[in-house]
Amino acid sequence: MNEEHSSIHDFNFDLICEYYSAIDRQGPGSPEVTIKALSFIDNLHSESRIADIGCGTGGQTMVLAQNSPGIITGLDLFPAFIDLFNQNAQKFGLSHRVKGEIGSMESLPFEKESLDLIWSEGAIYNLGFERGLREWLPFIKTGGFIAVSEASWFTNERPAEINDFWVDAYPQIDTIPNKVRQLQESGYIPVANFILPENCWLDHYYAPQVKAQEDFLRKYKGNQTAEAFIENERREAQLYRRYKDFYGYVFYIGKKI
DSSP, X not given: OOGGGOOGGGSOHHHHHHHHHTSXXXXXXXXXXXXXXXXXXXXXXXXXXXXXXXXXXXXXXXHHHXXXXXXXXXXXXXXXHHHHHHHHHHHTTOTTTEEEEEOOTTSOOSOTTOEEEEEEESXXXXXXXXXXXXXXGGGEEEEEEEEEEEEEESSSOOOHHHHHHHHHHOTTOEEHHHHHHHHHHTTEEEEEEEEOXXXXXXXXXXXXXXXXXXXXXXXXXXXXXXXXXXHXXXXXXXXXXXXTTTEEEEEEEEEEO
């Protein structure tokens, strides 16, 4: 592993899970953005079934539950995330209708056409945007919605350093018009899309990591793998600050037809 130019996928999943368990969000976003995306979705009611795929510890799920009716299932591969998710649901008094389950986004544990809404903030990339859209479609009721945030290019051309970084980390990164086209070709009506503001990265994602990184390095002092992982996380933050005009996360909302 080339430590200077590695990606998060080069590191041990247990190490990644431990690190991200220490922060409220496992990807860029904010309560305001979750609520904005939710505003494009209608017809939810107390019996609606909602799934948050790749929910992490549930930072966005709790906001979703506080601002919409329905029964919400959070799904994530990491047991430690789900433990924290369910603790958060209990803390916010939501455990009667919000529950986390261990599971894979590659094999959703839901009945076909049983969901009114599939939600996924910053996680669909693990499966791939197009693949996720197509494979999750059968689980959504006709007239139901999908809402996902996804790394996207803002421009057709960008500096080589950031282009190479993202193509290596996520080869399916693409421009917003191409992502909208993929949404439509996968069987959805494109309802809305919008760029997440910078504070979703700087204030809600990178800033909380500063202390988490210090604690992590203190715990794993002398551990080269842990040190390389933190170096990688810091490099990612530096790249965002340098090249944020060229890329970011975009929320895509679609309706199943």
